[in-house]
Amino acid sequence: MDSTHQEPALIPYRVYVLVWAALVVLTGLTVSAHYADMGHVAILTAILIATLKVTLVMLYFMHLRFASPVLIAMVLFVLLSYTIFLSLTFTDYIAR
Amino acid sequence: MSEPVTSTNDLEHVQPAAHPVVPYDPVANQIGMWLFLFTEFVLFGILFICFAVYLYEYKWQFEKGSGELNVAFGTINTLILLTSSLTVALAIAAMERSRKSLCVNLLTITVILAMAFFMIKSYEWGMKFEHGIYPGSTHLLEDFTKGENVFFGLYFTMTGLHGLHVLIGVTLLLFVRHKIQRDQVTPARISLLENSGLYWHLVDLIWIFLFPLFYLIS
Numbered sequence: 066m067d068s069t070h071q072e073p074a075l076i077p078y079r080v081y082v083l084v085w086a087a088l089v090v091l092t093g094l095t096v097s098a099h100y101a102d103m104g105h106v107a108i109l110t111a112i113l114i115a116t117l118k119v120t121l122v123m124l125y126f127m128h129l130r131f132a133s134p135v136l137i138a139m140v141l142f143v144l145l146s147y148t149i150f151l152s153l154t155f156t157d158y159i160a161r
Numbered sequence: 162m163s164e165p166v167t168s169t170n171d172l173e174h175v176q177p178a179a180h181p182v183v184p185y186d187p188v189a190n191q192i193g194m195w196l197f198l199f200t201e202f203v204l205f206g207i208l209f210i211c212f213a214v215y216l217y218e219y220k221w222q223f224e225k226g227s228g229e230l231n232v233a234f235g236t237i238n239t240l241i242l243l244t245s246s247l248t249v250a251l252a253i254a255a256m257e258r259s260r261k262s263l264c265v266n267l268l269t270i271t272v273i274l275a276m277a278f279f280m281i282k283s284y285e286w287g288m289k290f291e292h293g294i295y296p297g298s299t300h301l302l303e304d305f306t307k308g309e310n311v312f313f314g315l316y317f318t319m320t321g322l323h324g325l326h327v328l329i330g331v332t333l334l335l336f337v338r339h340k341i342q343r344d345q346v347t348p349a350r351i352s353l354l355e356n357s358g359l360y361w362h363l364v365d366l367i368w369i370f371l372f373p374l375f376y377l378i379s
Contacts, residue, residue, distance in 0.1 A: 075258065122246065
């Protein structure tokens with residue numbers, strides 16, 4: 066662990082409220098996209114918006130943006146492993 | 162490992178019998194909690210992979226099944242969970258500023274929102290049960306396609322497992338609220354509150370994916 070790693074200054078309440086507002090707007094967006102009948106890209110759009118929301122929650126609510134590099138590396142490793150796992154499953158499923 | 166092995170006798174001398182000092186390491190606590198969250202990622206991650214593969218296999222059946230779910234309930238529950246995530250994040254921020262009563266109140270609001278989520282979810286399940294849609298029901302097996310059965314199977318499994326996490330989260334938040342009131346969680350020893358917050362955000366994260374995948378693919 067990096068011994069020079071400093072605890073960040075307190076995050077203002079305002080930041081949390083802004084992130085929440087962004088999450089609410091994105092929820093509105095995903096619901097309106099649902100009613101807009103986007104055909105083939107509908108599911109992709111929904112997943113992209115969900116990914117954006119999850120990123121916001123992890124970075125700000127879960128404080129990953131201010132976390133130690135070790136923890137960030139651990140989270141990225143898990144997400145990468147999951148992506149590989151998901152792609153391999155699909156490669157197998159589509160190709161059989 | 163070149164250090165000499167300490168004998169059991171020495172250890173007994175080192176440890177005070179009555180009040181052993183528990184070392185407090187917030188970074189280790191945080192990383193430990195994340196390690197646990199990774200196991201939760203795997204638990205739900207596997208189910209999401211199942212969902213993705215079956216969606217690929219039974220596309221129109223999943224779209225038809227999704228049409229049976231009430232988007233309004235799903236949206237309201239999403240907003241409730243997002244707000245509860247905000248209140249728990251604010252509760253931690255309040256504790257960092259030593260504002261104990263604000264922190265306790267925000268945790269109370271979080272628990273109320275969580276229970277609201279759970280009640281709406283139970284009502285939704287109840288309505289499905291009334292219409293004969295529950296795992297293994299004759300209505301589902303005889304009048305619906307195989308793909309729709311898989312859809313509702315995954316729906317009940319994943320929202321059920323998520324609902325269980327909501328209940329565990331509520332228990333945890335009430336426990337930490339009690340600890341704060343008794344000054345056992347303080348700004349200097351905040352890990353229990355922070356880790357409960359992390360758990361609650363995880364419950365939110367899972368729902369952020371569950372909502373569009375189940376309610377918005379029709």
